Amino acid sequence: AVPDVIVRRLAIYLRCLQERSQDDDDFISSVQLSQLAGVTAAQVRKDLANFGQLGKQGVGYEVIRLRSKLASLLKADQVVSVAVIGVGELGTALTRYLRRYPYMELAHSFEVVALFDLDPQKQGREVEGLLIEDPESMAKVVQERHVRIGVITVPRIAAQAAAEAALRAGITAFLNFAPVRLELPPDTRVLNTDVLLELHQLAFSL
Amino acid sequence: AVPDVIVRRLAIYLRCLQERSQDDDDFISSVQLSQLAGVTAAQVRKDLANFGQLGKQGVGYEVIRLRSKLASLLKADQVVSVAVIGVGELGTALTRYLRRYPYMELAHSFEVVALFDLDPQKQGREVEGLLIEDPESMAKVVQERHVRIGVITVPRIAAQAAAEAALRAGITAFLNFAPVRLELPPDTRVLNTDVLLELHQLAFSL
Ligand SMILES: NC(=O)c1ccc[n+]([C@@H]2O[C@H](COP(=O)([O-])OP(=O)(O)OC[C@H]3O[C@@H](n4cnc5c(N)ncnc54)[C@H](O)[C@@H]3O)[C@@H](O)[C@H]2O)c1
Numbered sequence: 070a071v072p073d074v075i076v077r078r079l080a081i082y083l084r085c086l087q088e089r090s091q092d093d094d095d096f097i098s099s100v101q102l103s104q105l106a107g108v109t110a111a112q113v114r115k116d117l118a119n120f121g122q123l124g125k126q127g128v129g130y131e132v133i134r135l136r137s138k139l140a141s142l143l144k145a146d147q148v149v150s151v152a153v154i155g156v157g158e159l160g161t162a163l164t165r166y167l168r169r170y171p172y173m174e175l176a177h178s179f180e181v182v183a184l185f186d187l188d189p190q191k192q193g194r195e196v197e198g199l200l201i202e203d204p205e206s207m208a209k210v211v212q213e214r215h216v217r218i219g220v221i222t223v224p225r226i227a228a229q230a231a232a233e234a235a236l237r238a239g240i241t242a243f244l245n246f247a248p249v250r251l252e253l254p255p256d257t258r259v260l261n262t263d264v265l266l267e268l269h270q271l272a273f274s275l
Numbered sequence: 276a277v278p279d280v281i282v283r284r285l286a287i288y289l290r291c292l293q294e295r296s297q298d299d300d301d302f303i304s305s306v307q308l309s310q311l312a313g314v315t316a317a318q319v320r321k322d323l324a325n326f327g328q329l330g331k332q333g334v335g336y337e338v339i340r341l342r343s344k345l346a347s348l349l350k351a352d353q354v355v356s357v358a359v360i361g362v363g364e365l366g367t368a369l370t371r372y373l374r375r376y377p378y379m380e381l382a383h384s385f386e387v388v389a390l391f392d393l394d395p396q397k398q399g400r401e402v403e404g405l406l407i408e409d410p411e412s413m414a415k416v417v418q419e420r421h422v423r424i425g426v427i428t429v430p431r432i433a434a435q436a437a438a439e440a441a442l443r444a445g446i447t448a449f450l451n452f453a454p455v456r457l458e459l460p461p462d463t464r465v466l467n468t469d470v471l472l473e474l475h476q477l478a479f480s481l
C-alpha cells in the first residue's frame with residue numbers, strides 16, 4: 070500500500086499534468102513537474118520511482134503515459150482494457166489513435182492491451198509497441214489483461230466468427246465496425262459504428 | 276433526355292437490384308437481371324448500353340456499381356460526392372469501405388470521387404480505382420466533381436491547414452476524424468467523429 074503522503078503528492082502531479090494544454094510538449098522533466106507541483110525535483114523522481122521506470126534519462130516523462138499511469142494508480146479514471154481484433158488498415162489506425170490519446174478528457178481511459186489477427190504474417194509484428202497475437206491465445210490474454218471491450222475490425226465475412234471467438238474467450242462488449250449485424254447472446258453489449266451514418270447526418274444538413 | 280419507356284425499365288432494374296440480399300453474388304448477368312425484371316436479356320443490355328460501359332464481357336454487371344448508377348440516373352437516391360483528405364491508414368480504410376458500400380439502405384448514396392494527400396509518394400497511386408491527387412488541384416476537382424463533403428483524415432497537427440485548403444477549394448461540410456477542434460467560419464458544417472466517444476458509451480453500460 071502506498072503511504073498517504075505519497076498518494077497526496079501523486080494526486081497533485083496528476084492535477085498538474087491534467088492542466089496542461091494539448092499544445093504543450095509531449096514530455097515533461099522532473100524539474101518542470103516539481104515547479105508546477107511545489108516540491109523538489111528529487112521528490113518527484115523519488116515518488117515516481119516507486120512505480121517503475123516511468124521516465125527517460127535526459128528526456129523526462131511522457132505526459133500522456135504518466136497521466137494515464139497516475140490516473141490508474143489513483144483510480145481517478147476508470148481504465149477500461151480493450152482488445153482490437155483484426156489489425157488491418159482500420160484496426161491499425163484505431164490502435165495508433167487510442168494508444169496516443171487514451172482518454173481526451175473523458176471519465177474513462179481506454180487502454181488497448183491486446184491485438185489479434187488471423188494472418189500469420191502479421192502475428193509477431195508490433196503496432197505502437199503492442200504485439201499482434203494469434204487469436205488462439207485470446208482466452209488467456211483476456212483473463213490476464215482483463216480485457217472488457219473487443220473492437221471488431223475484420224472483414225465483413227469474418228465478423229461473426231471473430232465475435233464468437235472473442236465471446237468464448239470472455240469478452241462480452243463489442244464495438245463493431247464491420248458492416249454486418251452480429252448475432253450474439255442478449256446479455257452481450259454491441260455498439261455498431263458506421264461512418265455512413267455520420268456522413269448521412271452531415272448530408273441531411275446540406 | 277431518356278425516353279419514359281426506358282426510364283420505367285431502369286426503375287424496375289433498380290428495384291430488382293435493391294431486393295437482392297447481401298449474400299448474393301457481387302455480379303449479375305444480363306440474363307439474370309432480365310429474368311428478375313421480366314424482359315429479354317437483349318433489352319437489358321440495350322437499355323444499359325445508353326449509359327456507358329457498365330458491364331464486363333463474360334462477367335456481367337457489378338451489382339453495387341450498377342445499383343448506384345441507376346439510382347443516380349433516376350435520382351432515386353441523393354448522391355453526395357465526397358473527397359477524402361489524407362490517405363493514410365484511416366483514410367484508406369474509409370475509402371475502401373465507402374467505395375464498397377456506398378449507401379447500405381440509406382436515403383443518400385455517398386460516392387468518394389476524390390482522394391488527396393500531401394505525400395508525393397502517395398500521389399499517383401490508387402485506392403479502389405481512385406487516384407490519389409495533389410491537394411494543389413483541389414479547387415478544380417471540387418468544382419468538376421461537385422464535391423460536397425470533405426473527410427479529414429490527416430494527422431492532428433495538419434488538420435486545420437487541410438480543412439482551410441479544402442474550404443478555399445469550395446468544400447463547406449466536413450467530417451473530421453482528427454482529434455482537434457477545427458476553427459472554421461460559422462456557415463461551415465463540421466461533424467467531429469471520435470471512436471473514443473463510442474467506447475465511452477459502451478463503457479458506461481458495462
Ligand atoms: N463502419 C465503418 O465506418 C467502417 C469504416 C471502414 C472500414 N470498415 C470495416 O472495417 C473492417 C476492416 O476494414 P479494413 O479496411 O481495416 O480491412 P483489412 O482487410 O485491411 O483488415 C482486416 C484484418 O482482419 C484480419 N482478420 C480476418 N479475419 C479475422 C479473424 N477472424 N480474427 C482476427 N483477425 C482477422 C485480416 O487478417 C486483416 O488483417 C471491414 O469490415 C470494413 O468493412 C467499417
Ligand SMILES: NC(=O)c1ccc[n+]([C@@H]2O[C@H](COP(=O)([O-])OP(=O)(O)OC[C@H]3O[C@@H](n4cnc5c(N)ncnc54)[C@H](O)[C@@H]3O)[C@@H](O)[C@H]2O)c1
Pocket residue numbers: 161162163165166360361362363364365366391392393394397410427428429430431433436437451452453454468469470471
Ligand atoms: N476520431 C477517431 O476515432 C480516430 C480514429 C483513428 C484515427 N484518427 C485520426 O485520424 C487521423 C489519421 O490517422 P492515420 O492513422 O490514418 O494517420 P496516417 O499518418 O496514417 O495518415 C495521415 C495522412 O495524411 C497525409 N497528410 C498530412 N497532411 C496533409 C494535408 N495537409 N493534406 C492532405 N494530406 C495530408 C499524410 O501524408 C498521410 O498520408 C489522425 O489525426 C488520427 O489521430 C481518429
